[in-house]
Amino acid sequence: MKTNKILMAGALALSMILSGGMLTGCSNSSTKDTKTTEVAKKKEVKTLGKKTKDSKSLKFTNNTGKKITVFETKSSSEESFGDNLLDDGDAVKNKENRTLYYTVKENDKLDVKVGLQHQDKTFVFKDVDTTDVKKVDVSFKEDKVNLGVTKKDGSTATLTPSEDSAKTEDEKKDEQEVKQEEKKEETSKADTSNKSNSSESKKDNTASTGSSSNKNNSSSSNSKPSSKPSNSSSDNSSSSKPSNNNSSSSSSSKPAEHKHDWVAQYKTVTVPEKGHNEQVLVKDAWDEQVPIKEMKEFTFCSTCGANITGHAVEHLENSLNCQGYYTDWREVTTGYNTVHHEAVYETRYVVDSPATTKQELVGYKCSCGKTKSN
Incomplete structure (x- = not known):
């Protein structure tokens, strides 16, 4: 009777172990399928541009806090940008990573145009050197988009947009209208000046012609026989006066002297970034409690x-x-040993001042072609 009870208990325990193992196997299989699906979804990364045999690629991340709705590229020697690389309804979300495919001509650099959602202005970055570039971070600071470039050697640089590109389309139109009005005013002033000079020269010529005609008439009337000897002297004086009037009229018809309109000339100077290395805490120091195991005999x-x-x-x-x-005999925990782990640090490069560009005055130039140094 005792032997039968022992056998029945053993069979029941064995069946429970086998059924538990089958359930665990099913659970593990479903978990693996779920993880495989999640990994496959993570690997689906959107791209910008088309991949061709001549195209280059780089990784970029949107860290603007907004959606990027305009992203255009061109070779630096090309005059205008092409179509938006983002399709209608598509936008690069904040913190989203994408792969950009682009094509530039030989010995050319890359120009980039970026626009954000609910913004009426776009930002243009000219002559971006993509040599050895690993990735680009797009950020938004001080109401401007900036490009953080990380090269393959670990060095970084921050690129700022051109000054004109940060203006809205309305501001650009207003500036163009102001420039056109200024040109019209300058043209009208020049026309008025030329007309006044022309009218003055005509008046001088008319006056000199009239005076000489009147004096010739008087001299002809005085040529009649007369007992007054003073008429001859007056004739001589009158005949010499027209020459003076002719000289004054010829001097007044000379063109006005050119006045230089000096326009400041600038060149773009690149200011390299400055930075330093420092130790950064990666993990705090901590104590680990390691259990002490021993084998002891038990009775069941x-x-x-x-x-x-x-x-x-x-x-x-x-x-x-x-x-x-x-x-x-079974393994039991009889106590714990304390193991101390030191803090972990690593060396990181910190940018003190990012690389940027500035405009430096080099001299002045007139519309006539003459120049002068600063």
Whole structure:
């Protein structure tokens, strides 16, 4: 009877172990399928531009806090940008990573145009050197978009947009209208000046012609016989006066002297970035509690499986159904050892002032072609 009870208990335990293993296997299989699907979704990265045999590529991340709705590229020698690389309804979300495919002509650099959602202005970055560029971070600071360039050697630089590109389309139109009005005013002033000079020269010529005609008439009338000798002297004086009027009229018809209109000339100077290396805390110091394990012998009831270590006889005597016991060695935790781990640091490069560009005055130039140094 005792032997049958032991066999039945063993069979029941074995069936429970086998069924538990089958359930665990099913659970692991479904978990693996779910993880595979999640990994496949993570690998789906959107791109910009078309990949061709001549195209280059780089990674960029949107860190503007806004959606990028305009992204255009061109070779630096080309006059205008092409179509928007983002399709209608598509936008690069904040923190989103994409791969950009672009094509530039030989010995050319890359021009980039970026526009954000709900912004009426775009930002143009000219002559971006993509040599050895690993990735580009697009950020938005002080109401301007900036490009953070990270090269393959780990160095970084911040590129700012051209001054004209940060203006709205309305501001650009207003500036063009102002320039056109200024040109019209300058043209009208020049025309007025030329007309006044022309009218003055005509008046001088008319006046000199009239005076000489009147004096010739007077001299002809005075040529008649007369007893007054003073007429001859007056004739001589009158005949010499037209020459003076002719000289004054010729001097007044000379063109006005050119006045230089000096326009400041600038050149773009690149200011390299400055930075330093510093130790950055990666992980704080911490203490680990490592358990101390030992093997100890235990006594278990063969019928109910209870732990009867130290009171096996009492258990069997007080139980009506329990028959016999057995011993088994098992691993138990008897204490803990404290293991201290030091803090972890790493060296990082910190940018003190990013690379940028500035306009430097080099001299002045007139519309006539003459120049002068600063």
